[in-house]
Amino acid sequence: MINVSVAQDRCFALLPCAGSGSRAGTATPKQYQPVAGQPMARHTLAAFARVPRITQVLVVVAPGDNFLHTPDATFSIAACGGATRAESVFNGLKQLLVMGATPHDWVLVHDAARCLITPAQIDALIDACLPDAVGGLLALPLPDTLKHARANGRVDATLDRADKWLAQTPQMFRIGALHAALAAHAANGFAGITDEASAIEATGAQPLLVRGSAQNFKVTYPEDFALAEAVLTSRDA
Ligand SMILES: Nc1ccn([C@@H]2O[C@H](COP(=O)(O)OP(=O)(O)OP(=O)(O)O)[C@@H](O)[C@H]2O)c(=O)n1
Numbered sequence: 001m002i003n004v005s006v007a008q009d010r011c012f013a014l015l016p017c018a019g020s021g022s023r024a025g026t027a028t029p030k031q032y033q034p035v036a037g038q039p040m041a042r043h044t045l046a047a048f049a050r051v052p053r054i055t056q057v058l059v060v061v062a063p064g065d066n067f068l069h070t071p072d073a074t075f076s077i078a079a080c081g082g083a084t085r086a087e088s089v090f091n092g093l094k095q096l097l098v099m100g101a102t103p104h105d106w107v108l109v110h111d112a113a114r115c116l117i118t119p120a121q122i123d124a125l126i127d128a129c130l131p132d133a134v135g136g137l138l139a140l141p142l143p144d145t146l147k148h149a150r151a152n153g154r155v156d157a158t159l160d161r162a163d164k165w166l167a168q169t170p171q172m173f174r175i176g177a178l179h180a181a182l183a184a185h186a187a188n189g190f191a192g193i194t195d196e197a198s199a200i201e202a203t204g205a206q207p208l209l210v211r212g213s214a215q216n217f218k219v220t221y222p223e224d225f226a227l228a229e230a231v232l233t234s235r236d237a
């Protein structure tokens with residue numbers, strides 16, 4: 001007998017990996033910089049490879065990129081990266097549908113540059129979102145006091161942070177819903193769409209917040225590499 005619930009709940013992973021990493025200041029895009037002995041994106045991929053509920057992993061790279069092109073059965077590559085992260089994700093979703101995913105399947109979109117994600121955190125998001133009608137994202141309540149700045153670099157107010165969260169990835173939604181939500185912003189260059197949840201929110205739906213970890217930070221600035229290296233090395237010890 002076919003297990004219908006499993007067939008309905010397939011989870012794909014989509015890793016946008018086509019950025020230039022301009023804030024990191026590296027010669028090659030930051031996601032390919034060596035961290036703890038491997039290109040950063042390889043650590044991200046290794047975490048997803050250890051989650052049995054992920055049916056397939058697709059990495060979206062920039063056209064012409066060949067940094068990940070060594071044979072590896074745990075992921076596929078599509079060289080369809082766009083000018084923005086949202087465009088890379090939008091193009092990757094189209095590729096997933098070409099590869100046999102259906103609009104009803106789930107997709108977990110995860111920054112290649114968040115190389116400290118763990119299988120347990122991915123599983124926690126899947127567990128929380130599978131029973132949910134909308135889907136959701138890993139996120140963190142603000143750990144610090146939040147200031148409002150004026151253009152002159154001075155503070156004019158301290159904001160209430162009780163209802164503020166920092167968005168992380170993965171962000172998990174139905175492929176069809178996310179594709180349609182992003183398509184609505186394609187004509188204006190995905191302006192204001194900085195993550196998957198923001199596109200879903202614009203449809204009126206309310207993504208679920210699932211508590212992530214401070215260790216799941218995005219390597220963005222030069223000083224972030226040493227921290228990522230230290231955490232990864234400590235996990236291997
Ligand atoms: N056109 C783009 C831009 C970003 N990304 C990916 O989206 C993730 C998060 O983006 P971010 O950290 O902002 O990366 P960059 O855009 O590369 O960084 P920067 O803004 O400093 O240039 C990264 O894995 C990055 O490779 C992408 O696939 N396509």
Ligand SMILES: C[C@](O)(CO)[C@H](O)COP(=O)(O)O
Binds near residue numbers: 085166168195
């Ligand atoms: C998607 C994201 O990781 C959520 O925090 C983040 O917005 C991506 O980084 P960017 O600097 O906004 O491109």
